[in-house]
Amino acid sequence: MREPPATNPPTAAAASLVQGFQGWMSSNDLSPAACPVRDVLDQLGDKWSTLLLIALAAGPRRFGVLRRTVPDISQRMLTQTLRDLQRDGLIDRQVFPTKPPSVEYSLSPLGTSLLEPVAALVAWAERNHADIRVARARYDAEDAAA
Amino acid sequence: MREPPATNPPTAAAASLVQGFQGWMSSNDLSPAACPVRDVLDQLGDKWSTLLLIALAAGPRRFGVLRRTVPDISQRMLTQTLRDLQRDGLIDRQVFPTKPPSVEYSLSPLGTSLLEPVAALVAWAERNHADIRVARARYDAEDAAA
DNA sequence: CTGAATCCAGCCCGATACTG
DNA sequence: CAGTATCGGGCTGGATTCAG
Numbered sequence: 001m002r003e004p005p006a007t008n009p010p011t012a013a014a015a016s017l018v019q020g021f022q023g024w025m026s027s028n029d030l031s032p033a034a035c036p037v038r039d040v041l042d043q044l045g046d047k048w049s050t051l052l053l054i055a056l057a058a059g060p061r062r063f064g065v066l067r068r069t070v071p072d073i074s075q076r077m078l079t080q081t082l083r084d085l086q087r088d089g090l091i092d093r094q095v096f097p098t099k100p101p102s103v104e105y106s107l108s109p110l111g112t113s114l115l116e117p118v119a120a121l122v123a124w125a126e127r128n129h130a131d132i133r134v135a136r137a138r139y140d141a142e143d144a145a146a
Numbered sequence: 147m148r149e150p151p152a153t154n155p156p157t158a159a160a161a162s163l164v165q166g167f168q169g170w171m172s173s174n175d176l177s178p179a180a181c182p183v184r185d186v187l188d189q190l191g192d193k194w195s196t197l198l199l200i201a202l203a204a205g206p207r208r209f210g211v212l213r214r215t216v217p218d219i220s221q222r223m224l225t226q227t228l229r230d231l232q233r234d235g236l237i238d239r240q241v242f243p244t245k246p247p248s249v250e251y252s253l254s255p256l257g258t259s260l261l262e263p264v265a266a267l268v269a270w271a272e273r274n275h276a277d278i279r280v281a282r283a284r285y286d287a288e289d290a291a292a
Numbered sequence: 293c294t295g296a297a298t299c300c301a302g303c304c305c306g307a308t309a310c311t312g
Numbered sequence: 313c314a315g316t317a318t319c320g321g322g323c324t325g326g327a328t329t330c331a332g
Contacts, residue, residue: 011258011261011262013203013261013262013264013265013266014203014204014258014261014265016265016268016269017200017203017261017264017265017268018200018203018204020268020269020272021200021201021203021204025215036268036271036272036275037196037197037200037268037271038197039271039275039278039279040270040271040274040275040278041190041191041196041267041268041271042193044187044191045187045190045191045192045193046191046304046305047188047191047304047305048305050183050187050191051183051184054163054164054167054183055167057159057160057163057164057167058160058164058167062313062314063313063314063315064313064314067314069171074305074306074307075314075315075316076305076306076307076315076316076317077304077305077306078315079314079315079316080305086285087281087282087285087286088278088281088282089277089278089280089281089282089285095314098313099313100312100313100314101312101313101314101315102313102314103313103314103315110274110277110278110281112157112160113270113274114270114274115157115159115160115163116157116159116266116270117263117266117267117269117270118159118163118267119159119160119162119163120159120262120263120266120267121187121263121264121266121267122162122163122166122182122183122187123162123166123263124186124259124260124262124263125182125183125185125186125187126166126182128186128256128259128260129182129185129186131235131256132185132186132234132235132256133185134235135233135234135235135256136233136234136235139232139233139235140233192324192325193324193325194325208293208294209293209294209295210293210294220325220326220327221294221295222295222296222297222325222326222327223324223325223326224295225294225295225296226325241294244293246293246294246332247293247294247295247332248293248294249293249294249295
């Protein structure tokens with residue numbers, strides 16, 4: 001067999017993506033609920049989910065600690081994001097009936113398993129952050145010239 | 147050396163995340179521009195970026211083809227998302243001065259390299275989509291009972 | 293065919309104040 | 313300490329229309 005005709009180097013990753021993509025696009029309907037990418041990635045795509053997941057990677061943390069760990073999150077968003085993550089089964093919530101009460105959040109096994117692909121993505125982001133910033137600056141410069 | 151005191155199984159992924167996290171959180175400032183997670187992931191977190199990246203994984207595609215490939219995207223969002231991806235250097239844009247003109251989008255080397263971690267994330271999403279849906283249903287049921 | 297421009301609805305999210 | 317409730321602004325993103 002000769003080289004495939006694809007104009008892009010057909011990475012194993014690309015092949016996997018293309019195959020899966022055709023699956024949930026052409027199979028039946030394209031309802032967002034049936035599409036793992038939208039149903040799962042949209043969650044992680046919000047402003048704080050990934051950050052909190054990473055913060056909890058170091059171990060269980062209490063509400064107030066998380067609040068200080070991510071300094072610019074509001075308590076509203078902290079509560080809401082934690083509840084969403086809990087709803088998806090990614091984190092567990094344990095209440096200690098002390099006085100005053102304290103609540104500890106921790107990654108569930110499911111959430112822990114999510115850490116691996118997330119770490120890969122973060123590693124990529126760190127590796128290529130500089131390149132992206134350069135690309136942006138160049139694009140904006142050309143844009144300003146026009 | 148004995149087992150570490152962390153309450154979570156310290157995956158290699160977790161360790162990597164924790165280390166990087168402390169880096170850009172405690173190093174100096176917490177400006178979103180200096181944080182790869184926010185600066186890069188927020189882009190991919192929008193409604194269409196990841197989907198278009200996946201659609202382009204199969205090879206270069208013209209504007210109209212992409213439009214039909216992702217049926218429920220508006221041309222406004224298609225244009226805007228493509229421009230943002232191009233700005234970050236993830237995709238290339240080539241104009242063919244035909245009549246009428248046609249434009250072809252393709253993944254850049256940088257964009258292709260992003261496919262790998264994205265594929266890992268998508269694979270995770272597909273593997274655990276069912277579990278997540280179950281967790282949601284359970285959470286909502288308890289919520290309704292209260 | 294590929295886009296730009298405009299208008300507008302909805303929700304994301306922050307600030308603040310209040311409970312147990 | 314750990315939330316909840318309310319208000320409001322800003323941005324996302326859809327529908328439509330116009331242009332090259």
